Amino acid sequence: MDVGGTRTKYGLVKSSPERSLVAQRVEKTQTTGLDEFIAAADHAVFQLCQDAGISRSAIAAAGLGVPGYVDGDLISMVYDSIAFMEGSSLRPALQDALGIPVYLDNDARLIALGEAYFGGHASAGRANPFPPRLLSLTLGTGLGVALVVNGRLQEKSSINHLAGHIPIRPVTRPCFCGFSGCLESLVSSAALVTAYLEFSGQTARKPEEFPESAQTVYRLAEEGNPAAEQAIRQWLVDLTSGLNAYIYLYGPDVIVLGGGMAKSLPPWVSHLRQGLFAHPFRDYRVTLDLTTLGEQAGLYGAAALTMSR
Ligand SMILES: [Zn+2]
Numbered sequence: 001m002d003v004g005g006t007r008t009k010y011g012l013v014k015s016s017p018e019r020s021l022v023a024q025r026v027e028k029t030q031t032t033g034l035d036e037f038i039a040a041a042d043h044a045v046f047q048l049c050q051d052a053g054i055s056r057s058a059i060a061a062a063g064l065g066v067p068g069y070v071d072g073d074l075i076s077m078v079y080d081s082i083a084f085m086e087g088s089s090l091r092p093a094l095q096d097a098l099g100i101p102v103y104l105d106n107d108a109r110l111i112a113l114g115e116a117y118f119g120g121h122a123s124a125g126r127a128n129p130f131p132p133r134l135l136s137l138t139l140g141t142g143l144g145v146a147l148v149v150n151g152r153l154q155e156k157s158s159i160n161h162l163a164g165h166i167p168i169r170p171v172t173r174p175c176f177c178g179f180s181g182c183l184e185s186l187v188s189s190a191a192l193v194t195a196y197l198e199f200s201g202q203t204a205r206k207p208e209e210f211p212e213s214a215q216t217v218y219r220l221a222e223e224g225n226p227a228a229e230q231a232i233r234q235w236l237v238d239l240t241s242g243l244n245a246y247i248y249l250y251g252p253d254v255i256v257l258g259g260g261m262a263k264s265l266p267p268w269v270s271h272l273r274q275g276l277f278a279h280p281f282r283d284y285r286v287t288l289d290l291t292t293l294g295e296q297a298g299l300y301g302a303a304a305l306t307m308s309r
Pocket of ligand 1: 164165166175176177178179182183184185
């Protein structure tokens, strides 16, 4: 399960003989309370089993990704709409209701785990089935950052789930994190739309009044719209700065860009690759990949969480 502030994805991942997503559903996130959320999850499991034509007893375990800080059973700093999840009662209550082991982690960390297990980013011919150090950036309404080392999450808890808030380019708009011009505030989908509106002189409009959002800006740029090109160029420069900083911080072998914005990135990824100058050591090499799992990466990661124990 991949829980969002408004939508929750449910998926059934088969572990053998080959790993695959055999059924999935996207439902409105149940925001009225813990009991209702658990009842909705239980019903979704029933529906997934029906969709896949399997018995419920075939499900070995459940993984759950939530958008916030997670340490063991403890959840904190989630969206207001799902504030009822805060505390330590969700995982054990869900485990009781579903009757199978339930594992819990931060959603950006699970995306990284999904890419490491199922994304096909390991170098061919290596004995290690995982990339030694895989850094995942999830680009969407915010920025998720997580590192997987040899198939395992680097930290026990999601202690650095706000690593998107590194200062990059001081600007006038402050972020809730305390910085002005942190990476998350510069590369989020809303930031790209805001930049486009500014470059095109539409400063009276707010990003939320621009219905098609970041994807439209990418399309306009591909069509040669000067304001959209300018916004994308600035976005690429800011993201490249962030990637170089993360190379010095984490020394990844593979960086995977995912999230809702990744599907618009194929025409621009070579610009990002060309901008990677950071070298923590001589002969350092890093591969910059786009996600192969798309918006299902979190579901694959939730399944990988149950297998990585
Ligand atoms: Zn910030």
